[in-house]
Amino acid sequence: MKKIVIVGGGISGLTSGIFAQKYGFESIVLEKNSVAGGECTGWDRQGSHIDGCVHWLTGTKKDTELYDLWCEVGALDGIDIINLDYYYMFEYDGKKICFYNDYNKLREELLSVSAEDSELIDEFISACKAVESIEMPTSKPMDMMSIIDMMKLGKKMMSGFGAMKKYSAVSCKEFAERFKSPILQKVFRSFMPDNYSISQVMFSYATIVSGNGGIPVGGSKAMAMRMADKYKSLGGQLRLNTSVDEIIIKDGKAVGVKLQNGDIIDADYVISACDANVTLQKLLRGKYVDKQLQPYYDDLENNPLQSNVLVAFAVDGDVSNLPISFIFDSEKYEIAGKTEDRVGMRVYSYDKSLVKNGKTTITSYISQNTQQFDYWKKLYENKEAYKAEKTRIAEEILKRILKHFPELEGRIKIIDVATPATYERYCGAYKGSWMSFMSTPKSKQSQGHNGKIDGIDNFQISGQWIYSPGGLPCAVATGKFAVQRICKAEKIKL
Template identity: 35%
Template sequence: MNNLVIVGGGISGLSAGILAQEQGYKTLILEKNQMVGGECTGWNRQGYHIDNCIHWLVGCNKENPLHQLWSELGVLTADVDLYYEPAFYTLQAEGRTLTFARDLEKSRAELLSVAPEDAREINAFFDSVRQLECIQPPCETSVAHMNVFQFLKMAMGMRGGSRAYQTYGSLTIAELVERFNNPLIRRMMGAFFPKDFLAITLLTSYAFYSSGSAGIPQGGSVGMVRRMLERYQSLGGSVECNADVTAAKVDARRLCGVQLKDARTITGEAFVWAADPYQLFYKILSETYLDRNLRTMYEHPEGYVANTGYQAAFGVLGEDDLHLPKGSVVFSCEPYTVAGESKDLCGIRLYDYDKTLFPADKRVIQCNVLLNNSSFAYWSSLSKTTYEEEKRALAETLRQRIESRFPAVRGRLVLLNTYSPLTFARWCRAYQGAYMSFNALKGYKPLYVKSTVPGLRNLFLASQWVQTGGGLPLAAASGKFAVQELMKRCPPPTASGRHR
């Protein structure tokens, strides 16, 4: 019998599997889909590759504590090349171009030349981004399980960013915009994230770029997952795909087994739930097992919003240089509507940086229209026919906006795929179709969820949903946190594992 069963083969599940195998556990990962990876995935269409996940991976610089975890998981090894985009993002509006480049001083000078009247706020912004370069997602110990000394140690390690948090920590993006007078600078500050997001999200994201922490590993999302799977299997771990968990058996404060869609029951001495936790607590177990912080976030959607959106991917015909901007670009355009929301900006990203995925004649442009989780109800209300028509009509609208802004691609864009919140709900049963966990809005504090499950001694959580912010680093770290708690309650059967 496997002494540890892991439900979910995404980044959290693979991380938990690798680290548990290192400690001497015999593990089995159950994955509902035909392949592991969860939302960190990609797929091929018409000879082109669509990378669904990695926009940037935090922890690519060796000085970052996350780098050690990524290395142990097989993601960042000596033979893996890294690509560093030249900028966090570029804005094209009002006939001008502004860039949040990796070089902070270059961008500072650019914005000052455009808006000398905003010099004080521009300098404060860039000074704060520099200060926030010390901020790192926790990867040693879960904040939810820290004692006061561990918390103080973490806080001291990031004290360089305290002034920036004092200045921007309670501001929304909309309020940040109001600090500037120049219309183009205002547009720049408000173009990337929704207006109700906290401004600190923009500054810390930019700081990941300027610090050299944010890069893209060779092979993209599928390459990252492949290396993790190889690492896991090399340690003796097992995977069963097309293994959809639909029920669970609880006895005497212990989870005894999980039942699959094909009616089989998989037993184990301990379990890690590394799939979306909403499914676990609202469909399989009971709300009585919910961590109170996770319950708070589910019950207050007005303050804790999940990241979701509509996306369209286009193949670029031909291999000649079309002089398209590199990386993420946001440009002003004729207004359009998505799920009832009016938009006058279009965001695109050119995928051409990895020749193993995007050779010169198979470049891809992706559009990602950010939406909040309330849009899930809109997409769910559509009939199947209307849903498909809506997705394609919106893709055509975006294609027209792209061709209008970049005439060189006119007639050379091939629609490859469209996907919505329903796509993520179907693929991963993601809560509200989200691809990242909750963001805490103004007036709502960040919350941290324990890796243990109240009332069940042998069930543990590993998921990006255990903390506001989410993303790949937290998904990987949550696997580590789950194994740390597992070892306390359910020690490995032998002492042969390498303890961390």
């Protein structure tokens, strides 16, 4: 029985482990943390639970390839899915605008703000409907598809590809500024940073409207734990608190790994499912250049990274009057060298399993770029200053939430703050990013990595970093693809 060692126990690593067991390999998943799941995680603070990942999950619609894959790995099998009524609610200049998860209701809502923008509103909705046809292929990697497979895929998604190509060349700022209404301009600049492509907003919104972007009951950590249980039930070995120091290469072939404690684990194949930069620079000692990924690392201005500061609060009692996903304008405040003038809130009242001890968690995310990561990384060297700055920011956000919702006075408290440095420290996330390279009008076009690193045989790299647009769907897909490629090499029929 051939043996596969998998580095990283996140969604991609667990998926590789599950398929390795299904296809008759012996496998070991090595995870440096005390819990599996990687960035698909949540944690408890002061009697409350903080969900650190899923705001919506692509692949929750039945009878889609991705949904079937999520069920196969144990993530969604038998799990209820929550579909919210709206994507986001905004309040600017005293006017509330709800991005309903219904195209007709959205159109009415936006027209009520600015009828003179009807043409652009209809253009946005039409584009969203077109990109609904785009589904991530998960049956096999594209490098293993036949010409017929490729033709079927292209035919199925033709209209969506056309819209994605057109709007990938348009930034969020550029699209927003086409609106005559100053309020709609603010709304469309609130989804993502100005330089990101508006196509990403369209795709995310369309995914949710189509019913393919729901939320699994129990949240992110519970989903990861179900996958870990699935892997172990198939006979896989999940070793937690186990840091890998190096992937061992002999005569151009991966033959095992060396652990931080010096132990060696031999393998016939190695899959690295952790952060791609950690794989290349640490585990492979910077000796190999990944020609498929390097152009992205070399041009972070046009292939930017998304990180954030997360501030978490716990609220006692009834929160039914609070919107679930809400962005509102606020007094200006400074964070990591930038001035912000809005606050975003996520209220976890929609999932009763996450309401603990009568307390509902609220999180606020403040988007951060790579320069801001550098700020947090340096500040972390002075632990007292780092802690003080986290407290200051949390208090600034709390002050603005209380001004907007004074009824929360005396019922809400700060329970945690995470920064880009937190994501790097716990997850190895490059530049603290919780997503892969994001799309801008000047981005290198969509990556379709084949999982190989030039100069290394019997080795696969997987995870969200190697497959656009990143995130959990790309992690689960590439985890499966890595094992399928090994099966091809071993002439195992799939």
